[in-house]
Amino acid sequence: xxxxxxxxxxxxxxxxxxxxxxxxxxxxxxxxxxxxxxxxxxxxxxxxxxxxxxxxxxxxxxxxxxxxxxxxxxxxxxxxxxxxxxxxxxxxxxxxxxxxxxxxxxxxxxxxxxxxxxxxxxxxxxxxxxxxxxxxxxxxxxxxxxxxxxxxxxxxxxxxxxxxxxxxxxxxxxxxxxxxxxxxxxxxxxxxxxxxxxxxxxxxxxxxxxxxxxxxxxxxxxxxxxxxxxxxxxxxxxxxxxxxxxxxxxxxxxxxxxxxxxxxxxxxxxxxxxxxxxxxxxxxxxxxxxxxxxxxxxxxxxxxxxxxxxxxxxxxxxxxxxxxxxxxxxxxxxxxxxxxxxxxxxxxxxxxxxxxxxxxxxxxxxxxxxxxxxxxxxxxxxxxxxxxxx
Numbered sequence: 390x391x392x393x394x395x396x397x398x399x400x401x402x403x404x405x406x407x408x409x410x411x412x413x414x415x416x417x418x419x420x421x422x423x424x425x426x427x428x429x430x431x432x433x434x435x436x437x438x439x440x441x442x443x444x445x446x447x448x449x450x451x452x453x454x455x456x457x458x459x460x461x462x463x464x465x466x467x468x469x470x471x472x473x474x475x476x477x478x479x480x481x482x483x484x485x486x487x488x489x490x491x492x493x494x495x496x497x498x499x500x501x502x503x504x505x506x507x508x509x510x511x512x513x514x515x516x517x518x519x520x521x522x523x524x525x526x527x528x529x530x531x532x533x534x535x536x537x538x539x540x541x542x543x544x545x546x547x548x549x550x551x552x553x554x555x556x557x558x559x560x561x562x563x564x565x566x567x568x569x570x571x572x573x574x575x576x577x578x579x580x581x582x583x584x585x586x587x588x589x590x591x592x593x594x595x596x597x598x599x600x601x602x603x604x605x606x607x608x609x610x611x612x613x614x615x616x617x618x619x620x621x622x623x624x625x626x627x628x629x630x631x632x633x634x635x636x637x638x639x640x641x642x643x644x645x646x647x648x649x650x651x652x653x654x655x656x657x658x659x660x661x662x663x664x665x666x667x668x669x670x671x672x673x674x675x676x677x678x679x680x681x682x683x684x685x686x687x688x689x690x691x692x693x694x695x696x697x698x699x700x701x702x703x704x705x706x707x708x709x710x711x712x713x714x715x716x717x718x719x720x721x722x723x724x725x726x727x728x729x730x731x732x733x734x735x736x737x738x739x740x741x742x743x744x745x746x747x748x749x750x751x752x753x754x755x756x757x758x759x760x761x762x763x764x765x766x767x768x769x770x771x772x773x774x775x776x777x778x779x
Contacts, residue, residue: 511523511723512689512700515686515711515718515720524686526729527590527591527594527749529591535627537596538597538598540597559772560615560616561615562617566617566618566656566657566659567608567657567658567659567771568619568650568659569619570620570643570663571599571600571621571662571663572625572664573600573665574623574625575599575624576594576599576600577594578750578756579593580753581595581598590669593667593749600665601620603746605620606756606760607663607764610760610764619654621646621650625639640732640734644734647734647737657738659740659767660740661741662743666747668749669749673749674748674751674755677714677716677717682714683756683759684718685710685763687721687745688722689722690725690743692725693732695739702740710763746760
């Protein structure tokens with residue numbers, strides 16, 4: 390009698406779990422449909438769509454597949470054999486409360502101002518990288534973006550002796566295959582502006598002396614390695630001002646620039662958006678073989694539906710930097726959700742990347758070494774890929 394009671398209780402419990410899973414799946418499907426309807430409606434409903442999207446995507450793919458697999462076991466065959474099913478109680482708790490167990494950001498992220506800066510995923514952690522030193526985007530006023538300081542020429546001179554340029558083994562025969570641009574062209578470096586030691590990081594912005602200098606340096610280095618490169622130095626701050634737009638629209642401006650370049654080319658294979666981090670020297674500088682370098686970090690927009698391809702490229706470049714210049718790359722970070730662009734124009738090509746070159750305190754010598762190191766791994770990756778394709 391006792392065993393029959395236990396069996397009956399077990400059957401009922403299993404049935405309840407399957408019923409709950411079934412209605413959870415139906416609820417998710419309905420929410421997806423509603424999100425699509427809402428996103429195609431008037432602008433005032435877009436926020437609701439974003440909230441629904443963020444809530445749905447907070448669940449892991451594995452958890453959703455396991456939930457659907459309670460009704461159709463065939464679905465779970467796509468999961469790795471070594472994967473473990475998520476605890477039902479934890480998934481149910483997240484479903485009801487929107488709090489992800491083990492992730493404090495889901496508990497306080499929406500309540501603390503500025504906490505969204507830490508709402509990113511570390512796909513690959515470089516040396517010393519954690520949630521306390523993720524890339525920080527400066528948000529200067531439009532007036533600050535339009536400033537053009539008069540900089541003495543000695544600030545723009547590299548003290549290191551120039552390397553001997555040897556003819557490359559391969560070339561693209563004049564064809565431009567790489568496109569370098571700067572969605573935040575006004576981002577600069579305090580030493581370049583004669584402001585070394587300045588405490589206010591937001592002063593590292595300038596309409597003329599800025600990150601575009603680094604883009605030109607990288608373009609030259611890639612050309613020296615046989616990779617035809619086009620560099621755009623558009624003044625994004627001025628273009629924003631012409632349109633009456635704020636800082637947050639910068640990626641919309643750069644998108645038209647990239648699309649124009651792609652339309653006028655017979656095949657761009659690399660799209661490189663160069664930025665500057667707002668973190669200070671302790672997080673953005675590394676010493677390798679007794680020489681200082683500006684550290685790099687790759688940022689991937691996870692709201693790009695095909696971001697996995699861009700992520701794979703960023704991981705390859707990170708690993709190459711890690712092997713040849715240990716400590717130079719801070720890793721690969723994924724971003725999505727409120728307060729960030731979430732796509733970064735990476736939906737335009739699977740070979741589009743965004744890289745942060747140093748921080749506000751890095752000087753031209755440090756940046757120059759990093760540019761050459763990055764050009765090395767980019768060219769090695771490009772020519773090895775070309776060899777495989779051919």
